[in-house]
Amino acid sequence: MNNMNRALLMLLFFIGVNAQVSHYTYSVANFPYVAVNGTNSTATGINGLQDNIPIGFTFNFANVDYTTFSISTNGYIRLGKPITPGATSRNNNLRNNANQGPMLAPLWDYNNRGTGTISYRVIGAPPNRMLEVGWHNVNIGSGMASETFFASFKIRLFEFTNKIEYIYGSSLNPADELSASVGMGDEASFLSLTPGISFQSSSVVSNNAIADLEYLEGKRIIFTPPAACTGAITLSTVTPSYINTCFEEAPRKIKAIIQTLGASNIKYQWEQSFNQTSWVEISGAVATVLEPPVFTGETTYYRLRATCLTTGDVTYSEMSEIEGPAVPLNQVSNLTATTLTPSTVRIKWKNGSGYRRLVIMSDTLDITPPVSGFGLAENIQNPVYSGSGQQIVYDGTSTRAVINGLNCGQVYYARVYEFQRCGEPGSFDYYYNTTHTAANIITFSPAPANTVNLPVENDFSLFTGSNLSAAYPGWYEAAITTLPGTEPSMINPQGTTSTWRSSNVLGIPTAATFFSANTINSWLISPRINLLDDSVLKFKIALTDYTNANPDPSGIANTDDKLNILISTDECGFNWTPVYTFSAENTDEDFLTNVPTDFELDLSAYTGQTVQIAFQAVDGPVANGSTYDIHIGALSVATPLSLTEPSELNTLKFYPNPVTDVLTISNNDTINNAEVINLLGQKVFNAQYNTTEARIDFASFPEGVYVVNVTSGGKKQSFKVVRK
Known part of the structure; x- marks a missing residue:
C-alpha cells in the first residue's frame, strides 16, 4: 500500500474505546x-x-x-x-x-x-x-x-x-x-x-x-461489569499497521490500541478482506488482539469492528495490511552494552520492523554486512567469541544477546541487523536491512569486577539460584565447558550461570552444587578484594545427599571430584591459582558431613594485593556414579579487626528486619550517630542524632544486605539488616 492510500485510510477511521x-x-x-x-x-x-x-x-x-x-x-x-x-x-x-x-x-x-x-x-x-x-x-x-x-x-x-x-x-x-x-x-x-x-x-x-x-x-x-455504552463509539489505530510475513507462516499479532474515552459494553469482531471492499468475519476473533491466520501468499487486510450493544452503533479501526516477505523498513536502534562479568557482556536494542535480528561482532570497526539471498543455509551463530575477526554471535527474535569469551579492557564492536527469514533449514531466504547507521552499531569494552574493601560478607540468604550479582554486587557465577573424560580447566571462566543453586535444607542459607557425572565445571566468584595484613577467608561447608539434608553414603570418597578454592590476582579473573582443594585425597570423611562445619583459610600471602576468590566445583574426567551436594555458607573475608564488632550497647534494639522502608533503632542512652554500609563497602547513609530513638529510611536503597553502625556515648554496635 502506498503512503497516499494509507493516509486516506487514516482519515476514514477514528480512535478510542476502552478495554473492558x-x-x-x-x-x-x-x-x-x-x-x-x-x-x-x-x-x-x-x-x-x-x-x-x-x-x-x-x-x-x-x-x-x-x-x-x-x-x-x-x-x-x-x-x-x-x-x-x-x-x-x-x-x-x-x-x-x-x-x-x-x-x-x-x-x-x-x-x-x-x-x-x-x-x-x-x-x-x-x-x-x-x-x-x-x-x-x-x-x-x-x-x-x-x-x-x-x-x-x-x-x-x-x-x-x-x-x-x-x-x-x-x-x-x-x-x-x-x-x-x-x-x-x-x-x-x-x-x-x-x-x-x-x-x-x-x-x-x-x-x-x-x-x-x-x-x-x-x-x-x-x-x-461496566454499564451499557452510551453515545458514539470511536476506535484507535492498530499496531502493527503493516506486516511482511512468510508464505504458510502465522503473522505476528495485531492489536487495537484502545484510548480512554469512557465508552463501554462494546462487542468486538475482527474482519478480513483481500480487496479492501468485501469483508468477512473471522470466527472466534472477538477480542481487541488478533492472531491472524496463516498467510497464504495473497495480500490480506484486517480491521476491528466495534458495536455498541445498546445503540447498535458501529465503528471500524484502521486496517492492518499483511504482504509477503521483504527487507524490513526499520533498522534496530537504542543499542546498549552492559558488563555482566569481566568476560561477558549483554547487548540490548530496540527492535525494528523485521522478525529477526543478526548480531555480528568484531575486534575491528570494519564489519562486513550480511548478504540477502535465496536457498541459503542457516546462519552459524556462536555466543562465545573466538578472540579475533568477525563473528555472528546471535541470530534470533529477542531484544538482547549475551556474548562470552571476551577479554576485559579490550575494545570490541558489534552491529545489529534487522531481517526476515523464510523457508526451511537448508534452504532459507534472507531479507536483510544492511543500513549502517550510528543507531545499529555499538563500541564496548568489558570492565573488571567491582573492587571492595574488607570486610566482605556473603551469607547467601538473598541468593535464589539465578540472582547472585543482583543480590550481592560484584559476585557472579561462571562456568567452563568441559567435555566428558577431559581434565577440567581453571582458565577464564565464562558466562553468568552455573550449577550452583540456593539451598535451605541445612537450616541456614547456602549455595549448593551437585557432583554426579564428569562435565561439571561451575564457579562462584567474588568481587576484587583489597586484602590487608592477616586477612582470613572463613565459611561453613557441608556435604549432603542430593537436594536434601541427609548424609550421603559415599560422598567425595573414591572419586576424582574436587572443590577448589582459587585466587586470581589479575584484573579480569582470567588466570587462577588453587590455594586449597577439598578432594578424596586430602579430606577426612569425618570433616565433610551433613553438619555445616567452619573452615578458615589464611590469605596473608596475598597481603596488599587486590584479588578475586573463587569456589570451583569440578567432578573430574572420571564418571564415578556418586551424586551428592556440597554446600557453602556464612562466608566472610576479613582481618580480625575488620570483623563485625561485638555488641557494646546492651539495650540497643532495631526493627523491622528485613526492612522495606523505615528502620527504627532504640536505645536507653542517647544515640549519637548512625551510618549504613553496603556490601561494596560504600557508606550510603550517615546522620547525627541526639535522641534515644533514631529512624533510617531504607525505601530508596536497592534490595540487599547492609551493615548499620550505631554510636552511643562512645560505644559502638554493628548489625546487619536485609532490605527487601
Whole structure:
C-alpha cells in the first residue's frame, strides 16, 4: 500500500474505546467462607491443570461469551481456552498475561495442589445459575508439595448479571512468604488489586508481589461489569499497521490500541478482506488482539469492528495490511552494552520492523554486512567469541544477546541487523536491512569486577539460584565447558550461570552444587578484594545427599571430584591459582558431613594485593556414579579487626528486619550517630542524632544486605539488616 492510500485510510477511521476489564468496579466486605462441595478437579501438583470444563451456562466476561473454563493449581481459571502449561502458568504478572488470558485470579502464585482439594460445581436454575470453583487448604508459594503454608479461596461466576466474586477463608502463612497477584485480565487489559485496610486497584501497574494474606482473610470481593455504552463509539489505530510475513507462516499479532474515552459494553469482531471492499468475519476473533491466520501468499487486510450493544452503533479501526516477505523498513536502534562479568557482556536494542535480528561482532570497526539471498543455509551463530575477526554471535527474535569469551579492557564492536527469514533449514531466504547507521552499531569494552574493601560478607540468604550479582554486587557465577573424560580447566571462566543453586535444607542459607557425572565445571566468584595484613577467608561447608539434608553414603570418597578454592590476582579473573582443594585425597570423611562445619583459610600471602576468590566445583574426567551436594555458607573475608564488632550497647534494639522502608533503632542512652554500609563497602547513609530513638529510611536503597553502625556515648554496635 502506498503512503497516499494509507493516509486516506487514516482519515476514514477514528480512535478510542476502552478495554473492558479496566472498567469493572469492585467492592470488598466481610463474608463467611464455605468450601465448595462439588466435583474434584484433576489438577494437582506443580503447575497442575484441568482444561475445557463446561461452565454450565453462557458467561460474559469483558464483552465476550464463554461456555468453558480451565483450572490451574496456581490459583486462577482461564475462560474459553486451555491453560498454557509450564513456567508461564506461574509467572503471575497480570500486565503480561496474554499466554494465560482471559483469566480470573483470586490468588495467582507458584502454588502446589499437593494437599487439600480443588473442586467445582454449578448450582441454581436458569437464568440465575452460579459456578463455584474452590481451592481448599492448598499449598501456596514456592511450588513445593512440602510447603507448610496453606490457603482456601474460591471464585463464583453468576449467570445473567455476569458478576464475579472472590471469597477467602483463613490462611496459614507468615508475611513475606508469598509473591502473589489478585485480579483479572484479558489479552488486552487487566485489573490488579492490592489488599490493605483500603484496597487499591490499577490497570496500569500490576502488583505481583502480594506477600501477606491478612487483608484477604474472611473477605468477599465482588466484581461488577461496566454499564451499557452510551453515545458514539470511536476506535484507535492498530499496531502493527503493516506486516511482511512468510508464505504458510502465522503473522505476528495485531492489536487495537484502545484510548480512554469512557465508552463501554462494546462487542468486538475482527474482519478480513483481500480487496479492501468485501469483508468477512473471522470466527472466534472477538477480542481487541488478533492472531491472524496463516498467510497464504495473497495480500490480506484486517480491521476491528466495534458495536455498541445498546445503540447498535458501529465503528471500524484502521486496517492492518499483511504482504509477503521483504527487507524490513526499520533498522534496530537504542543499542546498549552492559558488563555482566569481566568476560561477558549483554547487548540490548530496540527492535525494528523485521522478525529477526543478526548480531555480528568484531575486534575491528570494519564489519562486513550480511548478504540477502535465496536457498541459503542457516546462519552459524556462536555466543562465545573466538578472540579475533568477525563473528555472528546471535541470530534470533529477542531484544538482547549475551556474548562470552571476551577479554576485559579490550575494545570490541558489534552491529545489529534487522531481517526476515523464510523457508526451511537448508534452504532459507534472507531479507536483510544492511543500513549502517550510528543507531545499529555499538563500541564496548568489558570492565573488571567491582573492587571492595574488607570486610566482605556473603551469607547467601538473598541468593535464589539465578540472582547472585543482583543480590550481592560484584559476585557472579561462571562456568567452563568441559567435555566428558577431559581434565577440567581453571582458565577464564565464562558466562553468568552455573550449577550452583540456593539451598535451605541445612537450616541456614547456602549455595549448593551437585557432583554426579564428569562435565561439571561451575564457579562462584567474588568481587576484587583489597586484602590487608592477616586477612582470613572463613565459611561453613557441608556435604549432603542430593537436594536434601541427609548424609550421603559415599560422598567425595573414591572419586576424582574436587572443590577448589582459587585466587586470581589479575584484573579480569582470567588466570587462577588453587590455594586449597577439598578432594578424596586430602579430606577426612569425618570433616565433610551433613553438619555445616567452619573452615578458615589464611590469605596473608596475598597481603596488599587486590584479588578475586573463587569456589570451583569440578567432578573430574572420571564418571564415578556418586551424586551428592556440597554446600557453602556464612562466608566472610576479613582481618580480625575488620570483623563485625561485638555488641557494646546492651539495650540497643532495631526493627523491622528485613526492612522495606523505615528502620527504627532504640536505645536507653542517647544515640549519637548512625551510618549504613553496603556490601561494596560504600557508606550510603550517615546522620547525627541526639535522641534515644533514631529512624533510617531504607525505601530508596536497592534490595540487599547492609551493615548499620550505631554510636552511643562512645560505644559502638554493628548489625546487619536485609532490605527487601
